[in-house]
Structure formats: structure tokens, C-alpha cells
Amino acid sequence: MSLVVVGSVALDSVETPGETRENVLGGSAVFFSYAASFFTPVRLVSVVGGDWPAEHTELLRSRNIDTAGLQVVAGAKTFRWRGKYLEDMNDRETLDVQLNVMEQFDPVLSEEYRRCKFLFLANDPPDLQIRILEQCPGAMLTMADTMDLWINSQRAGLMDLLGRVDGFVLNDSEAKMLTGEENLVRAGHAVRKLGPRFVVIKKGEHGAMFFSRHETYVLPAFPTPNVIDPTGAGDSFAGGMMGYLAEQGSFEPATLKQAMAYGTLAASFTVEGFSLDGLKKIEREDLDRRMEEYRKMLSF
Numbered sequence: 001m002s003l004v005v006v007g008s009v010a011l012d013s014v015e016t017p018g019e020t021r022e023n024v025l026g027g028s029a030v031f032f033s034y035a036a037s038f039f040t041p042v043r044l045v046s047v048v049g050g051d052w053p054a055e056h057t058e059l060l061r062s063r064n065i066d067t068a069g070l071q072v073v074a075g076a077k078t079f080r081w082r083g084k085y086l087e088d089m090n091d092r093e094t095l096d097v098q099l100n101v102m103e104q105f106d107p108v109l110s111e112e113y114r115r116c117k118f119l120f121l122a123n124d125p126p127d128l129q130i131r132i133l134e135q136c137p138g139a140m141l142t143m144a145d146t147m148d149l150w151i152n153s154q155r156a157g158l159m160d161l162l163g164r165v166d167g168f169v170l171n172d173s174e175a176k177m178l179t180g181e182e183n184l185v186r187a188g189h190a191v192r193k194l195g196p197r198f199v200v201i202k203k204g205e206h207g208a209m210f211f212s213r214h215e216t217y218v219l220p221a222f223p224t225p226n227v228i229d230p231t232g233a234g235d236s237f238a239g240g241m242m243g244y245l246a247e248q249g250s251f252e253p254a255t256l257k258q259a260m261a262y263g264t265l266a267a268s269f270t271v272e273g274f275s276l277d278g279l280k281k282i283e284r285e286d287l288d289r290r291m292e293e294y295r296k297m298l299s300f
Contacts, residue, residue, distance in 0.1 A: 001140070002043065003246040004113050005032045005239070006132050007122025008079055008102055009046040009070065014231055014274060015084040015095075021229075024275035025056050026081065028122035028145070031232035034276055035266040036243030037063040038284045043113055045069035045132075047101045049076035059276075069113055076101045089227050090204055109135045118246040120238065121165070123147040126157035133164055141251050143167035143242060145235075151177050163195035166251075169238050171202045184209060185216065200241070200260065202234050210260060215253060219260050222268035222294055229274045233267040236279065240266030240287075265290045 012026030033042040043066040050073065057067050077100040085092045106128060119136050121129040121144040129144055136142070142165045150158055151174060158178075162168060168191060172184055181187035184201060188211035191199045198212040205227075207220040241263030248255050265287050272278035 001040070001117040001246050001249045002115065003036060003040055003118040003120070003242060004043045004045060004069075004109070004116040004136070005029050005036070005120045005122060005242075006045040006107065006129075007032060007120075007124060007145075007235075009044075009048050009052075010079040010081050011051075012231060012275065013080070013082040013096075014229055015082075016089070016229055017085065017087050018228075019274075021274045023080075025059070026231060026275060027079065028232075028235045030060070030276070031235035031270065032120060032122060032239035032242070033060065033065045034063055034279050035236040035239030035263075035270070036246070037065055038240070038266070038282075038287055039243035039247040039262070041066065042239075042243070043069055043116065045107050045109065045113065047071040047073060047105050047107070049078040049101050050074045052078050069107065069109070071107070073101050083231065085230065089230060092230075106131070114138075117141070117249075118242060119143070120242050121145065122235065122238075123150070126150055126154050126161045129161055130157065130164065133161075141166050141242075141245060143169060143238070145169045145238060146174060148174055148177055159194065162191070165195070166197045167200065168196040168198075169200045169202065169234075171204070171234065175199075175201050188216070198256065202237060204230070204233070208237065208260060208264060210256070212253070212256075217257070219257075219264055220298075222265055222290065223297075224268045224272060226272045228272055228278070230271050231275070233270045236270040237263040237267040239263070261291065261294060262287060265294060 007029030008027040010027035011023045079102040080098040082096040117140045119139040123145040175187040179187045179190040201209040241259040244259040244262045269278045
């Protein structure tokens with residue numbers, strides 16, 4: 001079924017202990033849509049500047065990602081992020097952020113996009129996420145992500161958003177910050193009680209936790225030894241998860257668990273290269289093969 005993602009498209013500069021890459025393709029909507037495209041067609045909504053390389057758009061289109069919602073502002077600059085990963089590859093420092101065209105990002109969706117059945121709101125400001133949500137009243141499933149900046153600076157808007165979406169995704173430190181709970185199980189249930197039907201807490205190399213009214217479970221990360229660049233892993237997780245749900249046209253409990261597993265595997269391929277390099281090397285069959293390995297790892 002139709003899947004729309006609204007979020008950032010960026011040019012990233014990434015420093016790791018072993019290598020540095022300048023001006024590579026990045027952004028939450030990019031990682032999400034590429035991962036989701038293994039399962040279903042995706043419609044991407046974002047904005048870039050005149051410095052945006054046309055080959056990046058062609059790459060996305062080659063993956064059955066509809067870029068009609070990608071606005072190009074001539075004479076302006078694309079959102080840029082520079083970060084540095086520390087030795088353990090878990091912690092990172094943001095060295096520079098240039099919002100550029102994202103600062104004025106406030107899209108009006110086309111009628112075709114508004115009729116989407118699955119909608120994902122990447123970690124934009126909550127007031128913008130709500131405006132997008134209101135444009136898609138017929139969506140079967142709506143999910144949103146957030147970040148520490150909005151928890152600290154736009155808490156009231158975030159609380160409003162939580163009462164409107166079906167699913168909410170955030171990482172472990174954000175869950176603790178939002179709820180004041182140090183225990184992740186209590187934090188997950190506390191976020192769920194704020195409104196969404198289910199909550200997913202991402203824990204990086206330690207996998208993800210799922211919370212609904214009737215279920216709580218943990219899925220571990222896939223144990224890949226080839227961690228090159230963790231940038232975008234969380235967005236790829238969300239894309240794999242939401243893409244599978246849209247493919248199935250369902251979000252029943254068993255489907256949600258399978259979707260989380262596919263999201264975990266999409267993230268495992270993402271970290272095996274800079275930017276989209278890890279995902280560009282695979283097809284759906286590679287995800288399915290890794291799924292069989294993952295199932296064997298979890299059975300005992």
C-alpha cells in the first residue's frame with residue numbers, strides 16, 4: 001500500500017576512526033525511503049537546494065522512490081551535517097549543522113500523496129509533523145520519530161503529536177529524557193501511555209524494544225562485525241519496518257514483530273558502509289537470507 005515519508009535530505013560529512021567521507025548522501029528521509037523500497041514503492045517529501053547533485057535524485061528514482069515531493073530551491077543550499085564517531089562507534093559528536101533550506105521546510109502535499117495509507121514523519125519539529133499529519137486524514141497507520149532537540153525545546157507540541165499518531169519511534173536516551181525514567185521498560189510504557197498504540201525504542205547495537213498495551217518484547221541487533229558508519233541506521237530501521245508493514249497492508253501483532261525484524265536487518269546492512277553504500281550492495285533476497293540467519297540465531 002502507498003507509503004509516504006516526510007523528512008530531511010542532506011549532504012553529510014562523516015568522520016570515523018578509520019576514514020572520512022565528505023558530502024555524501026544522507027538525511028532521515030533518504031535512509032528511510034531506500035530501506036523501505038526493498039518492500040514497497042515509497043513517496044518522499046523533502047527539500048534541497050540548487051547545490052543538490054542530480055545523480056542522487058536518479059539513484060532514489062532507480063529504487064522506485066517517487067521524488068515528485070522533493071522540492072528543489074534554486075540558489076539555496078541543501079541541509080548539511082558533519083559528525084565524528086568515537087572509537088567505540090556508538091558515540092558521536094555533531095561538529096556542524098547547516099539547516100539551510102530545511103529551516104523554511106513546510107510542505108503542502110499533493111492530493112495523491114494525501115491519500116497515502118501509511119505515513120512516516122521523520123524527526124522534524126512536532127508542529128510541522130502535526131501539519132503533515134492533518135493533511136493525511138485517511139492514513140491507516142501513522143508513525144513518527146523525534147530527537148532530543150524537540151524533547152527539550154518543543155515538549156508541548158510533542159505531547160500533542162503523541163496523542164495523534166499510531167506508532168512512535170525514539171532511541172533509548174530520548175525515551176529516558178522524555179519520561180524521566182531510567183529503566184527502559186518503565187520508560188517505554190510511560191511513552192505509550194502518552195497516546196500512541198505502540199512504541200519502539202531503538203538501542204543501537206543492542207537492538208530494539210517494542211511496547212503496546214498487550215505486548216512487550218526485545219529484538220537484538222544482528223551481530224555484524226563490519227561496522228563502517230552507523231549514520232542512518234535508525235532511519236533505515238524505521239524504513240525497513242514501515243516498508244514491510246505497507247507491503248503486507250497490515251499491522252497486526254505478528255506482522256509488527258516481523259516488520260521490526262526486517263527493520264533490524266536493514267539497519268545491519270546500513271552500518272556496513274558509508275552513506276547508502278551498504279544498502280546499495282543488496283537486494284530483497286539478501287534481506288531474506290539474513291532473516292533466515294536471524295531466525296536461527298533467535299531459536300533455542
